[in-house]
Amino acid sequence: MRYAMAIDTKKCVGCSDCVVACQTENDVPIGYCRDWVVEVMDGTYPQLELEIRSERCNHCENSPCVRCCPTGASHYNEGGIVLVEKNKCIGCSACITSCPYDARFVHPEGYVDKCTFCLHRVKKGMQPSCVAVCPTKCMYFGDLDDPRSDVSMVLKKRKWKTLIPEAGTKPHLYFLI
Amino acid sequence: MNDTLSKEILTDDQIEQDLLKNINWGNKFKLWLAFLAVSLIICLYFYYQQIEHGLGVTGLHDYVSWGIYISNFVFFVATSLIGMLISSVLGLMNVSWVKPLARIAELVAVAFAMVAGLIIITDMGRPDRLLNVFMHGRVQSPIVWDIAVVVTYVAISILLLYIPLLPDIALCRDKLKNVPKWQQKMYKILALGWKGKAKQFKLMNNYTRILLILIIPIALSIHTVTSWLFAMTLRSGWDSPIFGPYFVSGAFVAGCAAVIITMYFFQKNYKLDKYITIDHFDRMGRLLVLVALVYVYFNINEIIVPAYKTNTADAKHVQEMLSGHESIMFWMVQLGGLIIPFLLILFRPMRRPLPLMLISIVILTGAWFKRVLIVVPTQLAPYYPIQNVPEKWTHYMPTVPEIAITTGSFILVLIIMSVLAKLFPVIPIWEIKEEINHNKN
Numbered sequence A: 001m002r003y004a005m006a007i008d009t010k011k012c013v014g015c016s017d018c019v020v021a022c023q024t025e026n027d028v029p030i031g032y033c034r035d036w037v038v039e040v041m042d043g044t045y046p047q048l049e050l051e052i053r054s055e056r057c058n059h060c061e062n063s064p065c066v067r068c069c070p071t072g073a074s075h076y077n078e079g080g081i082v083l084v085e086k087n088k089c090i091g092c093s094a095c096i097t098s099c100p101y102d103a104r105f106v107h108p109e110g111y112v113d114k115c116t117f118c119l120h121r122v123k124k125g126m127q128p129s130c131v132a133v134c135p136t137k138c139m140y141f142g143d144l145d146d147p148r149s150d151v152s153m154v155l156k157k158r159k160w161k162t163l164i165p166e167a168g169t170k171p172h173l174y175f176l177i
Numbered sequence B: 001m002n003d004t005l006s007k008e009i010l011t012d013d014q015i016e017q018d019l020l021k022n023i024n025w026g027n028k029f030k031l032w033l034a035f036l037a038v039s040l041i042i043c044l045y046f047y048y049q050q051i052e053h054g055l056g057v058t059g060l061h062d063y064v065s066w067g068i069y070i071s072n073f074v075f076f077v078a079t080s081l082i083g084m085l086i087s088s089v090l091g092l093m094n095v096s097w098v099k100p101l102a103r104i105a106e107l108v109a110v111a112f113a114m115v116a117g118l119i120i121i122t123d124m125g126r127p128d129r130l131l132n133v134f135m136h137g138r139v140q141s142p143i144v145w146d147i148a149v150v151v152t153y154v155a156i157s158i159l160l161l162y163i164p165l166l167p168d169i170a171l172c173r174d175k176l177k178n179v180p181k182w183q184q185k186m187y188k189i190l191a192l193g194w195k196g197k198a199k200q201f202k203l204m205n206n207y208t209r210i211l212l213i214l215i216i217p218i219a220l221s222i223h224t225v226t227s228w229l230f231a232m233t234l235r236s237g238w239d240s241p242i243f244g245p246y247f248v249s250g251a252f253v254a255g256c257a258a259v260i261i262t263m264y265f266f267q268k269n270y271k272l273d274k275y276i277t278i279d280h281f282d283r284m285g286r287l288l289v290l291v292a293l294v295y296v297y298f299n300i301n302e303i304i305v306p307a308y309k310t311n312t313a314d315a316k317h318v319q320e321m322l323s324g325h326e327s328i329m330f331w332m333v334q335l336g337g338l339i340i341p342f343l344l345i346l347f348r349p350m351r352r353p354l355p356l357m358l359i360s361i362v363i364l365t366g367a368w369f370k371r372v373l374i375v376v377p378t379q380l381a382p383y384y385p386i387q388n389v390p391e392k393w394t395h396y397m398p399t400v401p402e403i404a405i406t407t408g409s410f411i412l413v414l415i416i417m418s419v420l421a422k423l424f425p426v427i428p429i430w431e432i433k434e435e436i437n438h439n440k441n
Helices: A017-025 A064-068 A094-098 A119-123 A129-133 A150-157 B012-020 B027-057 B068-080 B082-092 B096-122 B142-175 B181-190 B198-231 B243-270 B278-308 B313-323 B327-345 B353-380 B400-423 B429-440
Strands: A003-008 A035-044 A047-056 A074-076 A082-084 A139-143 A173-176
Touching (some): A003 A047, A047 A173, A129 A139, B012 B142, B068 B082, B068 B096, B068 B198, B068 B243, B082 B198, B096 B278, B142 B429, B278 B353
Parallel strands (some): A003 A173
């Protein structure tokens, strides 16, 4: 099982509902977020192109953050989801500096926190809260090993990219372009 | 032969008298210690606040998660490396003028390395889980390597301070009769039944030699691994293969400056003019010039190579340094803290004790800010920045508790050095005696 997410940059309107849904679902402390929206404008007027992306932890297959963790608090969970076991984390911030996507932050209680792909919901057969709440249905979540999952189907049909492929982290977050 | 020691012929008795007379806790020293202790308690109050409220009391935020705590840690590790250069490298090459300075260098090494280990705890979000590093430690993690080498380095440095001290502790045990009882008892235990037999000397010299050789790779790795904490990430400004030697060469500059300052104050307060002479300062000044040259060379590499590739993230990072937001601090550190002092020391009058000490203070201050320049700006420009971040994420300013805790680390170093220097002779008595008797014959 390899969980992955695909985000349609053509459909996304940048409403930040995913950010709010995540903060509510996961009790993210005020002032922090596990996912965020990026808008990139390209070209010169009037030939402008706007790409809107809802970004979060890429749950890389080859994660620098898991590699550099001194205690094993950062680990791969079932389905390749990268998690932080908060009781093991000493808060040294090595993972934060090693993450090229800047996906992690220090929780006010001292441990490092990040996106979990809403594993607690996924285990119950539900979608991650950001995917479930998206008003334009621009996010697809599922198992890459299952050829009939939403994410596998859409990746077959559409052109996609990943972020910072040169880092060699094998991210599991795909952006449809 | 040793031409740096004072020209007048010193007798054994005189040497013992000169060097042992500082071992008494006079009122002046007690006052100094009380002042340090009170300052430390004030700083500890701020650490208590940090434990109570978490790292929220610091200026650290999402972007900058390593602030002045980590730069201070790098600075302390750097300064402690001088013990290796002076007592091992120069000592093993039989450079005789360093002999009276070896113990001072080792004292600086022990004090700074010990406190460096504590500083890293202050940066942890959950210091209560420190043991997790040992219980669940993973060999893949540079943090674990760093902790391993820091602990080893502290241990070996303490041994390297202690073992050559044995004959002098025995001397204290035999000669110092008017010190408090606990101190006499301490000498008795620490002297390990030293009787000054030839066999004992041989054993001690053998052990010291092994440790002196052992500490070279360990000292090199302690600072190389510290640099790897940064170099092993994908961040412009850190992602550099020369970070190891760059850090090591910088470490010697900071360490030389620290030893010169320490030497100066020991010479003045303990009246050691006959043992730490003007010539010693002159030679330490030359050593400082040598290591500063190597450091300048690495600095040029670190700046020119990325700056040449005009459009990469690394180049932007360098531009930010040369003419951007960090430029004032950058030029102050590079010119004021490295190039100008280095050029000044080239002139002989500037290598006299007082000017050299003052220049060393400037160099040491520059070295501290240099570490901030290495650690902080890189984090302000993440590899893949997220947008619309809160205004406060784009700059970093240490808060009062952060500054107080950092100051506390310096006070702790002063306490360790002051106390150790009041319990044991700072100049190796037996080595000086040996040296002078050797010269006589």
